[in-house]
Amino acid sequence: MxxxxxxxxxxxxxxxxxxxxxxxxxxxxxxxxxxxxxxxxxxxxxxxxxxxxxxxxxxxxxxxxxxxxxxxxxxxxxxxxCAWHLGNNATKNIKIPEFNQGFYDLIYTYYTEEGFEEKWADL
Known part of the structure; x- marks a missing residue:
């Protein structure tokens, strides 16, 4: 548009x-x-x-x-x-489906700071 x-x-x-x-x-x-x-x-x-x-x-x-x-x-x-732009940029530039799925999970799911840091380190 x-x-x-x-x-x-x-x-x-x-x-x-x-x-x-x-x-x-x-x-x-x-x-x-x-x-x-x-x-x-x-x-x-x-x-x-x-x-x-x-x-x-x-x-x-x-x-x-x-x-x-x-x-x-x-x-x-x-x-x-914006989360949409972060996710869009990740999928355009990182061609690893598992990473992109995990990244979207981190963006759109609520985690405590500790939980986020754990998930990010695993990713």
Missing amino acids: YRTNKYNKPLTIIVGVNQHFETCVFGCAMIVDETEDTYCLFLRVFLDCMGNKKPKVVLIDNDERIGFAVNQLLSDCTHQL
Whole structure:
């Protein structure tokens, strides 16, 4: 669906979880380009609309320009890569089915820190 609108512009969406743990859209914009400045402007406007209330956790893809904007404007938030992108990158770059299966298990199953470390060492 990327750039499939009639203006051929990227759509940026901020999705979150409300107080009832329901997924909701907090903001979206069709942006002019995907530069650091544009993402910074987008986040500034978003924060202004939200009364400068920042999210606790930010999940993004591996785009350095988004990462730059998040580090500049949301530096006090926990910033992590999206699990889908991590898993997708693993399957593209690591051609060992057992590893990929174990990696997906680590991403999508809850473990204590000790349990995670054990599973990771086994992997």
